[in-house]
Amino acid sequence: MKITKDLYQTSLSLLTDLYQLTMAYGYWKSGRSEDESVFHLFFRRHPFKGGFTIACGLEYVIDFLDNFRFSQEDISYLSTIEGNNGAPLFEQGFLDYLADLKFTCSVEAVPEGTVVFPQEPLIRVRGPIAQCQLLETPLLNIVNYQTLVATKAARMNLATQGEPVLEFGLRRAQGIDGGLAASRAAYIGGCDATSNVLAGRLFGIPVKGTHAHSWVMSFDTELDAFETYASVMPNNCVFLVDTYDTIEGVKKAVEVGKKLRENGHEMMGIRLDSGDLAYLSTEARKILDEGGFPDANIVASNDLDENIITSLKQQDAKINVWGIGTKLVTAYDQPALGGVYKIAALRNAEGNWDYKVKLSEQVVKVSNPGILQVRRYQREGEYVGDMIYNEVDGVPENPSMIDPMDVTRQRAIDPQATYQELLQPLFDEGKLVYQVPSINEVKAHAAAELKQFHSGVKRFMNPHSYPVGLEKNLSDYKYDLIRKLRKQKG
Numbered sequence: 301m302k303i304t305k306d307l308y309q310t311s312l313s314l315l316t317d318l319y320q321l322t323m324a325y326g327y328w329k330s331g332r333s334e335d336e337s338v339f340h341l342f343f344r345r346h347p348f349k350g351g352f353t354i355a356c357g358l359e360y361v362i363d364f365l366d367n368f369r370f371s372q373e374d375i376s377y378l379s380t381i382e383g384n385n386g387a388p389l390f391e392q393g394f395l396d397y398l399a400d401l402k403f404t405c406s407v408e409a410v411p412e413g414t415v416v417f418p419q420e421p422l423i424r425v426r427g428p429i430a431q432c433q434l435l436e437t438p439l440l441n442i443v444n445y446q447t448l449v450a451t452k453a454a455r456m457n458l459a460t461q462g463e464p465v466l467e468f469g470l471r472r473a474q475g476i477d478g479g480l481a482a483s484r485a486a487y488i489g490g491c492d493a494t495s496n497v498l499a500g501r502l503f504g505i506p507v508k509g510t511h512a513h514s515w516v517m518s519f520d521t522e523l524d525a526f527e528t529y530a531s532v533m534p535n536n537c538v539f540l541v542d543t544y545d546t547i548e549g550v551k552k553a554v555e556v557g558k559k560l561r562e563n564g565h566e567m568m569g570i571r572l573d574s575g576d577l578a579y580l581s582t583e584a585r586k587i588l589d590e591g592g593f594p595d596a597n598i599v600a601s602n603d604l605d606e607n608i609i610t611s612l613k614q615q616d617a618k619i620n621v622w623g624i625g626t627k628l629v630t631a632y633d634q635p636a637l638g639g640v641y642k643i644a645a646l647r648n649a650e651g652n653w654d655y656k657v658k659l660s661e662q663v664v665k666v667s668n669p670g671i672l673q674v675r676r677y678q679r680e681g682e683y684v685g686d687m688i689y690n691e692v693d694g695v696p697e698n699p700s701m702i703d704p705m706d707v708t709r710q711r712a713i714d715p716q717a718t719y720q721e722l723l724q725p726l727f728d729e730g731k732l733v734y735q736v737p738s739i740n741e742v743k744a745h746a747a748a749e750l751k752q753f754h755s756g757v758k759r760f761m762n763p764h765s766y767p768v769g770l771e772k773n774l775s776d777y778k779y780d781l782i783r784k785l786r787k788q789k790g
Contacts, residue, residue: 304467306554306753307394307480307502308411308576309371310372311367311369311374311546312364312369312438312687313368313369313370313371313374313375313384313434313436314370314374314377314378314439315437316434316437316438317437317623318381320433320434320436320437321378321390321434322404323397324430324431324433324434325389325390325394325755327429327430327433327650328393328394328397328430328595329447332429333397333428333429333430333431334428334429334706335428335429335646335647336427336428336429336646336647337426337427337428337432337582337643337645337646338424338426338432338645338646338649338671339424339425339426339432339433339435339436339641339642339643339644340421340423340425340642340644340672341422341423341424341439341440341443341639341640342418342419342420342425342639342640342642343422343444343637343638343639343640343663344418344419344446344638344640344664344665345418345638346418346451347423347448347452347632347637348451348452348455348595348631348634348760349452350419350451350455350763351425351446351498351627351756351757351758351759351764351765352415352416352417352451352454352750352753352757352758352763352766353387353415353416353417353451353592353637354413354414354415354416354447354450354453354454354488354489354746354749355410355411355412355413355415355416355422355447355450356412356413356442356443356446356447356449356450356488357442357443357445357446357462357481357485357742358410358412359412359538359736359742360437360442360446360481361409361423361442361443361473361726362726362732362734362736364439365403365404365405365407365726365727366433366436366732367721369401369402369645370398370399370401372399372538372724373763374398374542375395375399375517375660378390378395378398378628379392379395381757389438390548397619398588399590400665401431402730403431403730404425404427404428404430404431404434404665404729404730405427405428405432405435405605405727405729405730406425406426406727406728406730407423407424407425407725407726407727408423408424408673408723408725408726409422409423409424409542409723409724409726410423410489410722410724410726410744411489411722411724411737411742411743411745412507412737412742413450413488413742413743413744413749414745414749415683415720415745415746415748415749415750415753417720417766417768418664419668419688419704419767419768420580420674420686420688420722420768421672421673421674421688421723422443422639423439423443424604424672424673424723425439427729427730429643429646433560434676434716435592436526436641439641439761440639440640440641441646443637443639443727444483444547444636444637444638444639445478445482445483445484445485446481446485446488446630447632447637448485448634448635448636448637449481449482449486449488449489449628449629450486450488450606450746451484451487451489452486452489452494452606452628452631452715453465453467453485453486453487453488453489453491453624453628453629453751454489454491454746455606456489456491456492456604456605456609456624456628457490457491457607457620458490458519458554458639458750458758458760459487459607459609459610459613459760460562460607460609460622460669461613461615462487463619463620463621463622464492464493464620464621464622465490465491465492465624466491466492466493466494466508466621466622466624467482467483467486467491467493467625467628467629468494468495468597468601468609468621468623468624468625468667469483469493469496469624469625469626469628469629469630470483470494470495470496470499470629471625472625472626472629472630473559473630473764474629474630474692476546478629479496479499479629480496480499480502481690482629482630482775483496483499483503483505483552484499484503484505484739485554485568486624486629486666486785487503487505487603487739487743488559488630488739488742488743488746489539489746490516490743490746490774491624491628492696493505493506493507494540494621495507495508496505498632503739503750504542504738504739504740505739508643509723510514510529510533510536510540510571511529511539511540512540513527513573514544515529516540517543517545520524522543522544522549522552522607523552525554525555526539526552526553526555526556527559529752530556530559530560530565534560534565535565536568537556537560537567537568537677538567538568538569538570538571538599539552539553539556539567539569539570540570540571540573540582541553541570542571542574542575543571543574544578544579544586546572546574546661546733547580547583547584547587548575549570550570550584550587550588551587553567553570554567554587554588554591554592554593557591557593557596558592563755564775567593567596568596568597569596569597569598569621570584570588570597570598570599571598571599571600571601571623572584572599572601572602572619573600573601573602574596574602574790577602577612577614577708577736578612578616578617579615581598581600581612581614581618582616582617582618582657584598584618585598585618588643593695596750596774597620597621598618598619598621599618599619599622599623600617600619600620600622600623600626601622601623601624603623603625603626604622604623604624604627604693605624605627605628605632605633606760609622610760612693620681625753628634633717639688639763640641640667640777642656642658642667643656643713644656644657644668644669644670644671644672645669645671653671653692655670655777655781656669656691657669657733657778657782657785658786659786661703664705664718665706668703668704668770668774668778669690669774669777669778669781670689670690670691670692670774670777671691671692672688672689672691672699672723673688673689673690673691673722673723674686674687674688674689674722674723674762675689675695675719675720675722676719676720676721677686677713677714677718677719678717678718678719678720679714679718681752681755681757682752682753683699683752684717684752684765684767685711685713685766685767685768686722686766686767686768686769687699687701687768687769687770687771688768688770688771688774689736689770689771689773689774690702690771690773690774690777693773693774695714696770696771696772696773698712698713698715699712699713699715699770699771699772700712700761700771700772701713701767701768701769701770702769702770702772702775703759703767703768703769704768704770704775704778706770707775707779709769710769710772711769713766715750733773752760753766754766
């Protein structure tokens with residue numbers, strides 16, 4: 301779909317922080333706006349204290365970049381912004397530059413649904429520095445959130461051990477766009493359907509849902525509510541049984557289910573939304589089985605997350621469909637991924653690349669210089685390590701990699717190992733060259749990716765640390781550059 305056209309119907313080029321525009325103005329004013337640069341988008345730590353992350357949001361990114369331009373309304377608004385002296389913040393020449401701006405960057409990215417790790421570039425942007433700078437905020441806005449939710453959904457799916465997960469979070473999501481983006485990312489991460497009807501229409505996600513407590517409460521009796529619902533929607537009967545007394549509600553559902561069967565329809569199941577889900581699901585299963593409904597589903601909701609699901613599984617709960625809402629779409633226990641976007645290379649006046657590194661007292665916040673690519677190695681059907689290297693220099697014949705968080709840890713790589721390059725071309729000097737996969741293809745890719753990692757990487761508690769490192773020559777260069785910069789600053 302064309303997200304900008306179908307959903308927003310307006311230019312999104314002002315979806316940025318003001319400082320991106322002030323820097324772009326500074327580049328233009330100083331005659332540097334067309335200097336060639338390279339930026340990388342990456343994150344520093346896995347969310348949820350986990351061992352993996354699912355890259356997500358790329359279709360939004362592609363659509364945003366393919367439609368990146370400043371409308372006349374955008375330019376008119378920018379002309380009204382004032383500096384602290386009351387004068388226009390931007391001179392007319394810069395506004396004319398923005399009005400005529402055409403996207404000409406080359407962009408590479410990790411395919412959506414790929415399992416990724418800290419320090420690895422998810423997106424690489426190369427082109428005029430003013431353009432690259434203007435893309436920082438929108439790309440982070442898109443990728444950070446959808447990657448977070450897709451990862452949370454994958455964890456939920458692992459916890460249910462493949463049983464269906466339904467995303468029920470729209471009412472609790474962070475606004476309209478938060479709801480839509482969350483539904484899309486949750487489906488990619490492993491959910492089977494959504495209650496979000498607009499997301500179903502826009503993205504082609506299956507939609508599921510029956511009735512709420514208000515339906516039951518609007519009738520004189522629970523039995524009347526179930527019977528009426530069965531009469532009007534005989535092909536969509538999952539009865540919510542906990543409005544008054546859960547066990548009695550299950551019995552009434554069985555009673556109505558028998559009448560449905562007599563009329564040629566089948567009760568799909570019941571839903572539990574409160575109480576002791578382990579106990580209630582076990583008792584409900586007995587009642588359903590004894591009533592002749594061994595195939596009826598028991599759907600559970602009520603603020604579930606991967607840890608509660610794991611606990612319910614350990615208690616042998618008889619739940620086999622899981623409705624997840626608030627804690628999925630809000631990424632409840634970690635509301636931000638913390639992805640960043642840093643310059644890594646700048647073409648100098650002689651036409652050569654000057655590599656850039658951001659220094660910090662925290663090792664994790666020191667960026668990596670170069671024009672980076674990620675090579676993922678595989679052995680016997682399992683991924684065994686990722687190496688970040690400078691694409692300009694390539695990979696030596698006998699490569700080894702250094703842990704960027706601990707330079708004393710070095711790992712040799714079998715030169716005969718099979719590998720793949722993770723960053724794939726999206727745009728070549730502004731022209732889209734990537735065939736965007738369907739959402740179902742992306743979802744299947746995410747599921748296939750997870751299967752190729754050791755189970756320890758997917759543990760919720762104290763996960764195995766998957767090997768990721770800098771190619772040795774790149775690592776050596778990085779630390780030589782750090783020492784040089786610190787000497788200069790000293």
